[in-house]
Amino acid sequence: MKGNAKGHRPLFDLDLLRAIVMVADCGSFTAASARLHSTQSTVSQKVRRLEDMAGHKLLERGSREVQPTDAGETLLAYARRMLALNDEMIESLAGASVGLTVRLGVPEDFVGGPTTHMLAAFNRKHPQVKLEVTSGLSRDVASSYDRGDLDIALVKQRRNSREAVASWPEQLRWIDSAKYPSILLDPVPLVAFPPRGLYRDDMTNAIEGLGRRWRMSFISSSLSGIQAAVADGLGISLLPARSVTAEHAVLTQESGLPAIETMDIALLHRPTADQVVKELAKMLSRMLATP
Known part of the structure; x- marks a missing residue:
């Protein structure tokens, strides 16, 4: 990109940007390719094309989870804005309301009561956001999160057995x-x-x-x-x-x-999660911190 005249700079393809955002959100190429209904090699090629265009390495491919580099974090921030603007344009032209979907997984004993009250308050604040809430055994919720099927999850675990955004002792x-x-x-x-x-x-x-x-x-x-x-x-x-x-x-x-006193309630979401997901996480944290 260096040395290019302003009018001849490359245009970033939204399809490539969507691919890297999905990889960052899912934490793996495998989960991202499933979500994109594509092959892992195709998704990898799209990320490599972006890295060539940007002139920087954008993702660190670790043994357990893919993490964005500093340049990747910068690109992801712009990519989310560009994809959001694209969706807004489509929404405006179509005259339809297309919102963000947030997928939340919780243990069975969190269904109803304070959780429902909190989710209703979140929905009133963000009526354009579609909430998909699933419940079940903690091991199943954790597996769904690890596969990239959930954006945010509450799971029960042995105390300090897994890194989490936040955790609380399970009474x-x-x-x-x-x-x-x-x-x-x-x-x-x-x-x-x-x-x-x-x-x-x-x-x-x-x-x-x-x-x-x-x-x-x-x-x-x-x-x-x-x-x-x-x-x-x-x-x-x-x-x-x-x-x-x-x-x-x-x-x-x-x-x-x-x-x-061996169990924790752990809150999980990825570091690259959308700001709306992080806001929901803060509301869950306040709920869990309230006796």
């Missing part, structure tokens, strides 16, 4: 049925998520630490299933404090069960 409670308690049964019946599910190992290790026997009496991948099974007297369980209902009795340390 856990031992719960029994208020009507049909089973803590004194031998062996102790346990209600739990499937193998590799959250809290399961903490439960069995704690019971064994008391020198007591246990058995799995009910297994479900559904939070509501776990809550109902405990309420109906099928066994005790370990759940987030927000998941305790009036049909449950919280077991205190007088029962001999130890406090479990």
Whole structure:
């Protein structure tokens, strides 16, 4: 680009800019090519063409995640503006409202309540933004985020096991049925998520630490299933404090069960995320920081 007359400078192709923005947002060429319905080699070629035009290396291709260089950060900022202007022009010419889509993933116990109130407030502030919210087991939400299918995610994890934008301790409670308690049964019946599910190992290790026997009496991948099974007297369980209902009795340390403080709630989004995504992340942070 150096030495070119002003009128003969190359024009950056929006298709190339869209490719590098997608790679930066997804953190990988593989995920970006899937989102663009293209091949990985085609996306790589587009990024190389941009690097040739810019005269700088734009992406650092690490072993785990692709990261923009300083020049890449500069180009990405302009690329987002140019793509946004292109969308605005199309929207104006078509007379239609085309907005940004933000894809959020949360654990099942975050659906409804404060989360819904926060999302409604965000939607009122940004009516042009389309929110796509999915929920499920934390391991599934994390996998979707890693594949590039989500822009922002809340996941539960072992404390400090993964780098996050922010994290908070997960407050856990031992719960029994208020009507049909089973803590004194031998062996102790346990209600739990499937193998590799959250809290399961903490439960069995704690019971064994008391020198007591246990058995799995009910297994479900559904939070509501776990809550109902405990309420109906099928066994005790370990759940987030927000998941305790009036049909449950919280077991205190007088029962001999130890406090479990091994889990975090982690907020994830990519450093190159759109400003709207970062604003939603700040609103989620304020919600989670409120007792």
